[in-house]
Amino acid sequence: MASDEVKVIGAWASPFVMRPRIALNLKSVPYEFLQETFGAKSELLLKSNPVHKKIPVLIHADKPVCESNIIVEYVDETWSASGPSMLPSTPYDRAIARFWAAYIDEKWFPSLKSILKAEGEEEKKAVLAQVEEGNALLEKAFIDCSKGKPFFNGEHIGYLDIAFGCFLAWLRVTELAGGHKLIDEVKTPSLSKWAERFCNDPAVKPVMPETATLAEFAKKIFAKPPA
Amino acid sequence: MVDEVILLGYWPSTFGVRTRIALEEKDIKFDYREQDLFNKSSLLLEMNPVHKKIPVLIHNGKPVCESLIQVEYIDETWPGKIPLLPSDPYQRDQAKFWGDFIDKMVPGLVRLMWGAKGEEQEAGKKEFIEMLKTVESELGDKTYFGGEAFGYVDIALIGYYCWFDAFEKYGNFSIEAECPKIIAWAKSCMKRDSVAKSLPDSEKVTELVPELKKKWLCLKSL
Numbered sequence: 001m002a003s004d005e006v007k008v009i010g011a012w013a014s015p016f017v018m019r020p021r022i023a024l025n026l027k028s029v030p031y032e033f034l035q036e037t038f039g040a041k042s043e044l045l046l047k048s049n050p051v052h053k054k055i056p057v058l059i060h061a062d063k064p065v066c067e068s069n070i071i072v073e074y075v076d077e078t079w080s081a082s083g084p085s086m087l088p089s090t091p092y093d094r095a096i097a098r099f100w101a102a103y104i105d106e107k108w109f110p111s112l113k114s115i116l117k118a119e120g121e122e123e124k125k126a127v128l129a130q131v132e133e134g135n136a137l138l139e140k141a142f143i144d145c146s147k148g149k150p151f152f153n154g155e156h157i158g159y160l161d162i163a164f165g166c167f168l169a170w171l172r173v174t175e176l177a178g179g180h181k182l183i184d185e186v187k188t189p190s191l192s193k194w195a196e197r198f199c200n201d202p203a204v205k206p207v208m209p210e211t212a213t214l215a216e217f218a219k220k221i222f223a224k225p226p227a
Numbered sequence: 228m229v230d231e232v233i234l235l236g237y238w239p240s241t242f243g244v245r246t247r248i249a250l251e252e253k254d255i256k257f258d259y260r261e262q263d264l265f266n267k268s269s270l271l272l273e274m275n276p277v278h279k280k281i282p283v284l285i286h287n288g289k290p291v292c293e294s295l296i297q298v299e300y301i302d303e304t305w306p307g308k309i310p311l312l313p314s315d316p317y318q319r320d321q322a323k324f325w326g327d328f329i330d331k332m333v334p335g336l337v338r339l340m341w342g343a344k345g346e347e348q349e350a351g352k353k354e355f356i357e358m359l360k361t362v363e364s365e366l367g368d369k370t371y372f373g374g375e376a377f378g379y380v381d382i383a384l385i386g387y388y389c390w391f392d393a394f395e396k397y398g399n400f401s402i403e404a405e406c407p408k409i410i411a412w413a414k415s416c417m418k419r420d421s422v423a424k425s426l427p428d429s430e431k432v433t434e435l436v437p438e439l440k441k442k443w444l445c446l447k448s449l
Contacts, residue, residue: 051328051361060317063317065317065320066324067323067324067327070320070323070324070327071320073316073319073320073323074316074317074319074320077316077319078316078317091300091303091304092286092289092291092300092304094299094300094303095291095296095297095299095300098293098296098299099291099292099293099296102293102296103277137277
């Protein structure tokens with residue numbers, strides 16, 4: 001039915017774009033993926049997200065929904081009958097999931113990005129330390145939130161798994177470039193196992209870029225050879 | 228079991244104001260504890276070890292951090308009373324989008340108030356005015372952002388109102404001249420008990436600025 005059509009405007013390499021795609025896959029909602037050209041913004045994107053002019057944008061029944069974590073909640077609420085809930089059942093646990101998603105976007109990911117851009121050993125060391133501190137916090141958060149289950153959200157992948165897991169490909173690229181493991185069995189054992197489960201999930205696999213492909217792309221956009 | 232609700236705040240904080248308004252709207256009794264941000268209490272550090280910031284809402288001993296997350300938490304925990312967020316998923320998404328946009332106004336405001344005089348301050352002012360105009364066109368001619376009902380987006384923005392005099396003084400401009408609908412909207416909000424009770428006096432906020440400038444290089448902790 002045309003009125004229920006779902007489209008996602010995005011780009012294959014963007015971790016933020018992965019979020020709504022995973023959410024839609026989890027709810028078995030078919031959608032059309034409209035790939036933006038790197039370096040240019042389509043008319044549809046500018047019209048659908050005039051405020052930020054950024055991807056991802058979800059268009060449902062011709063109405064645009066913006067901001068990746070907000071889109072995930074929208075998908076969860078709109079197709080609530082189509083799959084397990086992506087957010088925990090209690091207001092407190094939901095507040096915790098939202099807190100960590102905000103932390104990941106505001107603190108953790110900017111630190112991760114800085115590793116690839118860091119110039120010189122001193123700067124690199126400082127940024128690496130920040131990311132490792134963040135990983136330690138997230139390792140503990142995983143233990144607290146999962147309560148012994150496989151995902152942050154419990155039995156099934158949810159909002160916080162998606163908010164964090166979408167960065168795993170970029171994390172692997174960063175590890176390769178820096179020659180330094182960030183999530184591993186020694187430092188972050190729970191996250192290490194969770195990462196494997198997440199990446200192998202059928203809702204995630206089709207949209208998670210291959211590390212090698214992403215590494216090539218990273219070289220292009222950062223336009224300087226890795227240290 | 229009687230609910231124990233504690234709010235750790237700092238009186239001029241635009242973020243703490245949001246949580247206070249939400250609690251007042253729902254008529255929830257709470258124990259407000261003023262924090263000294265230059266000498267953080269062990270309770271604050273224990274309840275928000277990640278960011279060490281206010282506001283922190285402590286409900287029956289469990290902390291909830293980040294003001295808009297707190298507003299949503301309050302709405303979900305005490306749903307019976309006035310809803311702060313719409314129930315329709317699309318409308319909810321729109322409200323959260325604007326709440327997020329309003330939060331993104333902070334860096335511009337930090338540059339306007341605490342940035343180096345000249346270029347940095349001017350850039351901050353320009354960014355703030357542009358963003359406020361965007362918010363104003365979203366408001367349009369409605370009474371509140373959600374239409375007739377006061378809610379989440381109004382709560383997200385109104386906290387800045389007690390700082391408007393300070394922005395105008397230090398930025399040397401008139402917000403009313405740039406965004407008259409926002410000023411009209413703010414005055415409507417101020418007629419609500421929850422808002423009048425929760426917003427600190429603008430004059431006191433403006434008087435505090437020189438002292439804050441001395442103590443901080445930027446307002447990140449607020």
